[in-house]
Amino acid sequence: MVAVSMIVNGKDVSGDVPANTLLVDFLRTTLRLTGTHVGCDTSQCGACVVHVNGSSMKSCSMLAVEADGAQIATIEGVADGEKLHPMQEAFREHHGLQCGFCTPGMVMSALDLAEKNPNAGDKEIRAWLEGNICRCTGYQNIVASIGAGIKSMAE
Amino acid sequence: MYTFDYQTVASTADAKSIYDAKEDPTYLAGGMTLIPTLKQRLANPTDLIDLKGIGDLVGIAEAGDGVEIKALTTHAAVAGSDLVKAKTPALAALAGEIGDPQVRNRGTIGGSVANNDPSADYPAACLGLGATIVTDRREIGADDYFTGLFETALEPGELVVAVRFPAAQATAYQKFPNPASRYAMAGVFVAKTADGVRVAVTGASQSGVFRWTAAEEALAGNFTKDAVAGLSLDGDDMISDIHGPGDYRAHLIGVLTGRAVAAAG
Ligand SMILES: Cc1cc2nc3c(=O)[nH]c(=O)nc-3n(C[C@H](O)[C@H](O)[C@H](O)COP(=O)(O)OP(=O)(O)OC[C@H]3O[C@@H](n4cnc5c(N)ncnc54)[C@H](O)[C@@H]3O)c2cc1C
Ligand code: FES
Ligand code: FES
Numbered sequence: 390m391v392a393v394s395m396i397v398n399g400k401d402v403s404g405d406v407p408a409n410t411l412l413v414d415f416l417r418t419t420l421r422l423t424g425t426h427v428g429c430d431t432s433q434c435g436a437c438v439v440h441v442n443g444s445s446m447k448s449c450s451m452l453a454v455e456a457d458g459a460q461i462a463t464i465e466g467v468a469d470g471e472k473l474h475p476m477q478e479a480f481r482e483h484h485g486l487q488c489g490f491c492t493p494g495m496v497m498s499a500l501d502l503a504e505k506n507p508n509a510g511d512k513e514i515r516a517w518l519e520g521n522i523c524r525c526t527g528y529q530n531i532v533a534s535i536g537a538g539i540k541s542m543a544e
Numbered sequence: 545m546y547t548f549d550y551q552t553v554a555s556t557a558d559a560k561s562i563y564d565a566k567e568d569p570t571y572l573a574g575g576m577t578l579i580p581t582l583k584q585r586l587a588n589p590t591d592l593i594d595l596k597g598i599g600d601l602v603g604i605a606e607a608g609d610g611v612e613i614k615a616l617t618t619h620a621a622v623a624g625s626d627l628v629k630a631k632t633p634a635l636a637a638l639a640g641e642i643g644d645p646q647v648r649n650r651g652t653i654g655g656s657v658a659n660n661d662p663s664a665d666y667p668a669a670c671l672g673l674g675a676t677i678v679t680d681r682r683e684i685g686a687d688d689y690f691t692g693l694f695e696t697a698l699e700p701g702e703l704v705v706a707v708r709f710p711a712a713q714a715t716a717y718q719k720f721p722n723p724a725s726r727y728a729m730a731g732v733f734v735a736k737t738a739d740g741v742r743v744a745v746t747g748a749s750q751s752g753v754f755r756w757t758a759a760e761e762a763l764a765g766n767f768t769k770d771a772v773a774g775l776s777l778d779g780d781d782m783i784s785d786i787h788g789p790g791d792y793r794a795h796l797i798g799v800l801t802g803r804a805v806a807a808a809g
Contacts, residue, residue: 391550408550408592409582432580433725435646444620444649450579451650454550455572455594501645519726520644 393457397422398466406453413437415453416463424464424493428522435521438494439463445501447520464493467500476500476538485534487525495521499535503542511536546588552597556680556703559593563701566591571703573616576643576651577659601654601705604628609711611635612678615654615704620645622653632673634715634733634808638665641719643726654704660753662693662783663727664746665719667753670707672733672744673715678706693752712737714767716808718800719747722787729788730796732756734804740764743801748782748793759801769802 394403397420404419416422416439427449428436437449440462467474473481476499486492495518502509502517509517514535515528523531550572553559563569570589572578573596581587595601601616604625611631613622622628623640642648642656642665656666657677670677670686677684680703689697698704712735719731728747735742741763743756762771776798779791788796 407547409545409547411545411579411583430583432576432647435644438646445646446649447646450583451575452550452579452592455575455596498645517645520646 391454393453395456395459395461397461398463404453408452408454410453411449412439412441412451412453412456412461413448415456416448416461422463422465426490426493428490428494433520433522434491435494435498436491438497438521440497440501443504445498462497464496467496474500475541476503476535479538479541480531480534483530483534483537485526485531491521491523491525495523495531495535499538502535503539507539507543509536509539545582546585548582548589548592550592550594552594554597554599556598556601556705559595559598559703560680560701562591562593566593569593569701571595571658573655573658574618574651575655576647577655577661595654595703606631607708610673610709612706612708613653614706616652617654619643619648619651619653619656623648631711632709632715634717634735635669635673635709638669638717638719638733641665641717641721641726653707657689657707658696658698658704660690660694660696661727662747662749662752663722663725663729665717665728665731666707668717668728668731668733668744668746669709670744671753671755672717672735672742673709673712674735674737674742675710676708677704678708679704683708687755690753693750695752710737714808716804718804718807720796720800730793730800732797732800732804734763734801734808736763736767736808741767743804745797745801748797750781750783756797756801763805767805767808769806772798772801772805775801 390405426436428434432450567590569591572592572594619639619642628636714736730748731746743759746753777794779794782790782793784790
């Protein structure tokens, strides 16, 4: 077992885990933060995207021990209590989801884009979503949601 | 995943001494190849030695007329580097097309060249520009470094510390990504240098990244798309799989080379 501690959504957390524990399993199983999803076994779907020290990463493709000492943000930390984050609100408003399985990863990925490129248009949004797969929506409304989300974050 | 022990190191010397002391260790950099491999149980190392604590293995600096990129520099950092964009724009563009943003936020140049995946992008840039792979014990020219599929000149435990890219007069990289994996079905890096033209091809050949010498010779006297229009490669030497037969990949290389030359101008 290895001791790990990190800051998740602003709270100090720690635990003892086997070295081969994935970050996503630490979040979901140890911390019971089940908003972060696992959609594939090949590091390609992006359902597991969280922020590690401010950048979006696939929590299924890193070890919990690699996140020791890091700042982690998951979908659970995005809303302000009952009040949705503007990006979440945009997904709701623009029907950016159907089953919702991909949505936590989409939102976390979109928030990283909003931070890095607040002027992103459709082309940049589509390119950025390379690593986020949605089986339901056909992406059209996701792209519209993210565009609207980025705009309302700037207001 | 099988079980393993994990440790971090703070220097290349520590990495090496721990490597030497363990039974079947593996270095861990960005993990964007290694972790998926472990998840599929395709590897069973006794120890993971995480290099990410070695602070002096990160960064990009001018070196001669070109750039030196330290091994732990992420693809995202290379893609966003003003220095790389100014010196070798095709290299920054190549890094920006690797996988997806989350892979680029984590994957490193050292891991990519150490792994030498036959469909990876960086090997084409290294061979196309005639880069030097700097390790903890020597410097290896790209022509001698990439030796086959997932094979390199690295000895067990030898650490890539940096890759040094010379400048070129004109460069371009053209990649035809597999629509599902985003790895190259074929990728061609063309560089026009003071010493001639270099054309490196990744993604396609059964023997890994290679230089297309016939195209280099044709382009030396006439750096235009037309110079390579009549050339062809043998489809039997190319990878044939569910994504495309060898003849298709051979054809792609010709098309992409023409496009790269046109883009390099
Ligand atoms: C979904 C997905 C899509 C991808 N698409 C592409 C793509 O389009 N093009 C592309 O080129 N790549 C692609 N990759 C691979 C990615 O670029 C990896 O980041 C890269 O191949 C390996 O770098 P790493 O830092 O992640 O290495 P790791 O996974 O940590 O290590 C890979 C191997 O290299 C060894 N190693 C690592 N660093 C060193 C070092 N400094 N010295 C010696 N040995 C070392 C390790 O021991 C291991 O054997 C993709 C990966 C994923 C998951
Ligand atoms: S679960 Fe699919 S990329 Fe992480
Ligand atoms: S809404 Fe169902 S997978 Fe995207």
